[in-house]
Amino acid sequence: MVKATSTPEVAIIGAGATGMSTAWHLSQRGLRVVVFDRVGVGAGMTSLQPGGVRTQWAHNDTFKLAKESQDFYENFIERTGAEKDPELVHCGYAFVASKQETLEALKATVNSQNAQGIHSRMLTAEELGEMIPGLAVDLIAGGSFNESDGYFNHPGAPVSGFAEGALRGDAEVRVANVELIERSGNEWKLQLSTGEILLVPMVVVAAGAESAKLMTLLGIDLPLVPEPRHIFYSNPISERLIEPLVIFQDEHFAVKHLADGSVLASDLSPLPKNTKADERTMRRNMIAKGKRLIETLDYVQFPVMVTGHYDVTPDQQLLLGSPEGLPNLALACGLNGRGMMLAPAVGRVVADTVVNGNNDAVPASMRTDRFAEGGAGAREQMVI
Template sequence: MGGTFDVVVIGAGSTGATIAYYLVREGFRTLVIDKRGVAQGMTAYSLGLVRSYYANEDVARMSHYSHEFFMNFEREFGINVFTKTGLLVLGNDEDGMRRAFEMLRNVGARVRLLSDYEVREMLNADVGQGEVGIYEEDAGYADTGLYTNTIMNRARELGVELIIDEAQVQLRDYRVVGVRLVSNDETVRADHYVIATNVWTPKLLPQLNLPIKNIIERVIRVEMGRSLPNVFDYVNNFYIRPEGSSYGLMGLLYPPEDAWPDPDNFSPLATPELDYAVNVMENAARRLPWFVNAKYLGGWRGLYDVTPDWMPIIDEPVKDLVVVAGLSGHGFKLAPAFALMVTELIKYGKVRTFKDIFRLSRFREGKMIQGTVQEKAAF
């Protein structure tokens, strides 16, 4: 490894890999450690939804920045990881939807406000009085594994080192004194440390007592027989992410908050419970009459690391230790913005480009992020 690093990043999922890439571009000598390898945690089970749409303006700005990163990915890396499908968001708070629409336009997103007639025509759907649609032209999804491996490969070409090993953060008097590699009992030291371990963070750093719980997210796969854009239906509580021209990946926008404390004992390959699948499909059929002919094809599960306001923590709770955790389902789509924030925090001592709204202290101070009731993002 050649001695001390500027930054050690623990976690090689989409967040950690993107952070490493941003850091090495700024000249930081960076080491990434992950006991499973690149994109082998929850990144592997994410739907990879990419959009600018958020109801909170600060988060929408981060999301739009990240969205453009994904859309320009092929130009930068020579590999296309992004599929454009559009996104239709449905709600019945007409004033709130109009405000969100205007805000998104100001942020730079290409959005249209759709009438009930236009929604009905786009989806062949039942649309009630007062229901409104926001359609985002450029939204879509990305191949999460291909994205993460590509950006990590580029980071390594630029000088990032990668170790496949279990890492243990060594704290003494609330200072980091190093990271122990379990396989050979070696200690790695750096000027800064970044924790991007997703649902494993509370287990890695129990001393911090982070306000995070791991919530099960279930994804079902269906054969629909037709193509759709991404759909977020907040009235009927379901989402659809298209898969090709005939299939879809689905779930509840507001999932049951059943916790799973130990991610090491969690099986993503377990099929979601049948009653969950029936619930999702019945919700969709209330909006889409033709959906009664859809076929259930199984699915999988994942874990969200969730905070009380369903928004991330990006902060330095211990000197020179930056924690990126509690991503609450927003991790993949916001990874480039998170990477920029972490890089600025290390380089300048503060976040410059975006508002520094993800501080851990907000929970203690009762200043949770507002406008996030409808932000429980699809996995």
């Protein structure tokens, strides 16, 4: 059994955006942290996300964390001392509704966002048509827009920045799979793929969808599953086709002309259960949907497909803080497709949980006990 000489006080499982932000926040508070990842820093779903950052969410708790995170990202270099700026560009996010009921739901979320100081506004179909050349205005009812939502020019920079900052403190990142986790007196015993066994007082589980597997080892059944998502990319196109990121909410379709000139398009409808992904069919369906909604996409080819998954909960809300009966373990998972844009605030909340030894910092809608007796909180409606 190995007990390192500079014994870590906290072990984090998972070196994605969530784990590394948590490591950074904890090291800022003077705790000795070790992060384990079976592949390395930012190698999981964090490596696939294209860098979308928005405050337009439906649930109060989500947009509060999104706002805190966006403010953090505005001053990322100053806050973390990172070398590379992620360059958050405020291209704006337009949510487009085809159905009247979706438009009404967007109006309600815009009102709640405005009450929290988030300056989203409603747009008519015609106003959206002026903003998005080629938009099929006759197919839509209207939408919402927030001009400060945006995109990172360098989507990998936040996780590297958090890692640099944490490593400058007392943190360590080790490439190892955590194979077993169990209680040992007042500590946690982690068995690593390197053959080592480590004893630590506190564990943070930030392993994406695989957090569920780790928690099974402790007899906890987390309602967390991987749900596939696919993004298509074009070759670079010099003429700018679309400036804001556009999300067709009823169609589960998103499109963005990125800083490098490539166009990103995604049909984010979850595949029916047990359906095998067939790249040709998905590409064909996505292109047909894109052309129907924005005719300027007509000539764009999408040779590259990237496949990943969201770590999804039944109410599409996060799983943060200590589950009942496990006070020295904190969850940081269930990001439901928004882990990069929420990472600064999520890391802060989890660090508060670790330092304070309670769940007071965790919003009620994100605590694990909301699933007790089969109940769940209000669903976050704006996951696409």
